Amino acid sequence: MTASMTASATRVYRLGEFHRFDAEGARFLYLVPAGAIFAVDTAVGKLIECLTPGELSHDRLIENLAANGLGIEDSEELIDEMYHANVIVANDSVPDRPQPLPDVFPIQTLVMNLTNQCNLSCQYCYEFGADKLATPEGKPKFMDLETAKTSVDFLLSQSGDRRSIHITFFGGETLMNYPLLKEVVAYANLRAGEQGRHVDFSLTTNATLLTPTIIEFLSQNNIGVTVSMDGPKEMHDHLRVFANGKGSYDIIEPKVRALIQNHRTRPITARVTLTAGVSDVLRIFRHLKQDLGFHEVGFAPVTTSPNQLYAINATGMDSVLDQFHTLADEYLEYALRGESHGFSNVSDTLAELCQGVNKSHPCGAGLGLLGVGPSGDIAPCHRFVDSDAHALGHISTGIDKAKQADFLRRGHIDSKYDCHTCWARPLCAGGCHHEAFVRYGDTGHPNLHYCDWIRDWTNTCLEIYGAIAAKNPGFLQQFAERKAS
């Protein structure tokens, strides 16, 4: 006790790294890099005010707090608590040491690109558009059964002791290889069942090839479905077109309605790509959620090099953010009533905030998630599939550890110096590896073109989190049970 008193008396304190936010009249701190969220009282606010102009010795800090009406004992207790929580730090505080990646990291998810062929010709497609990385020449266009089975075996053998593993089917247009999809589901269930394990399936589709039979199969096998769809007809048909230029809305609209009506085992999600001509977020959301009945709708700005005509410029991104705020306010109203709103950009972020994630990498690509192309080449994720420059080995020979280590070293938050002073880094970690490569030619480059945007959006989600925690904390329980994505 005496020793610690002496130590604290000689400390010189300054503010630690955190982000302050208010919601519902209460004060909160988001501690960085921990990712911890705390509701704090007025005494903490006074302590922060005292240290905002600069560092103070222990005794001066006690004096300043006394001037703000805090007794000596209360102040000592407050300082001790804030010091150990890293809200304030001192000359004897030890900075976090970089943590090396674990030697063995079991895979959780395998994204299987069943084909690189697609029946649409969406102009912004990262697989076929102007910014494409894929080098599919001379490679199979459709995955064969043997490669698919080897991929499933690879996943089972590389997933350690995880009880539940995930296979996502992707393309091209996934359903152009529906016969293989059915075989993979049967084979994976059989092999996993032999080991007492469970496989969870999902797929992304453009919905053009959905039939009642396929919908029934997806529902019976609990396969999660995400439909790539950009809104009402005139917006959707702006870029999501067939090779002859004809829009795909009229083809998919009845199929999507049938999917939502008849697939009853999993929520159906729409995934919207926002572009220069398609950025009326509110209208898109209303159409997909209310008119068509999707359970969840998520938005992402198109991944593109800056000069493409369909790229959203800074003004466009501001408008998108304003509209996100409107939907976020609605989300909060729903949450306080205990209802589901369906704007998945909020719910996905709340899930991560609830866990308090502090990411070494922006996502699981190359770590707990891998992509496999039709040829069996392993990629960090589905976006790098069929790109020779980014291959991380082959499904028959396993992961190329040296290439994987290089990819992960580049993408690690410790390598992204620009991020080290940003309070949003526990969640963002520099952003999508693929987007970074398209923009900057390096998967490890931080996505500096949307930093302000990310900070604003993260702050909005923190405010929603704080408001729900204050007024309807039970609503957050669903996120505590859900694994961070």
Next chain:
Amino acid sequence: MKHMRALNKKAGRIDDYVVSRTEDVVGMQDHPSTQQRPHVPAGCALMFTPGWEVDAAGGTAGLCQPVERDIYDCFVSCYWPAQVPDHLNNAPDWTAKCATATKDWRNLDLVFP
């Protein structure tokens, strides 16, 4: 924690850490809990023990003299045996005249080896 309330899982872990570093050492409680529990001392202040730090009324006026008698309780429950009349070997009858501590404590006498 007194000034901050944890709202997510990571904050809960920090809360546990801070509590383990800032709260008083509590006897017989190896693993401090985030939940406040009553402090249950082992063997002393819950019973009448003449000469303990405070008397039965919570003051010091009723404390006995001489101070050696403070440790009567140690003799009975033996949790600090080296410092008290040793009832196992050298002073087995030290409390023979003290049937009821609240009434007979004056009969406890010094031990001269």
